[in-house]
Amino acid sequence: xxxxxxxxxxxxxxxxxxxxxxxxxxxxxxxxxxxxxxxxxxxxxxxxxxxxxxxxxxxxxxxxxxxxxxxxxxxxxxxxxxxxxxxxxxxxxxxxxxxxxxxxxxxxxxx
Ligand code: TYC
Numbered sequence: 001x002x003x004x005x006x007x008x009x010x011x012x013x014x015x016x017x018x019x020x021x022x023x024x025x026x027x028x029x030x031x032x033x034x035x036x037x038x039x040x041x042x043x044x045x046x047x048x049x050x051x052x053x054x055x056x057x058x059x060x061x062x063x064x065x066x067x068x069x070x071x072x073x074x075x076x077x078x079x080x081x082x083x084x085x086x087x088x089x090x091x092x093x094x095x096x097x098x099x100x101x102x103x104x105x106x107x108x109x110x111x
Pocket of ligand 1: 038
């Protein structure tokens with residue numbers, strides 16, 4: 001109903017009548033995956049640091065800290081990514097390990 005100033009007062013402030021539509025956001029939050037590195041007795045520490053720098057864009061300091069964490073605790077977090085990115089990183093690690101004949105293992109899991 002219009003008031004004395006001919007405003008329709010339908011609540012949206014535009015003072016116009018019409019179909020009320022609600023726009024549904026088109027972007028869904030991607031499910032995230034942790035990429036984890038596993039310890040072993042043979043892969044050289046320097047190679048693990050190289051992998052963390054080249055695949056996970058860590059600087060020397062971060063890469064060294066993650067490598068030492070994995071070495072001491074058995075497993076460590078390299079990063080959290082969408083499913084597709086996590087899979088890509090995982091296969092990059094596995095390809096590098098294979099190519100250099102190191103037993104380095106990497107896994108991913110739902111966050
Ligand atoms: N434990 C290995 C060594 O003593 C080093 C290492 C660290 C290997 C992290 C794998 O994900 C790893 N040479």
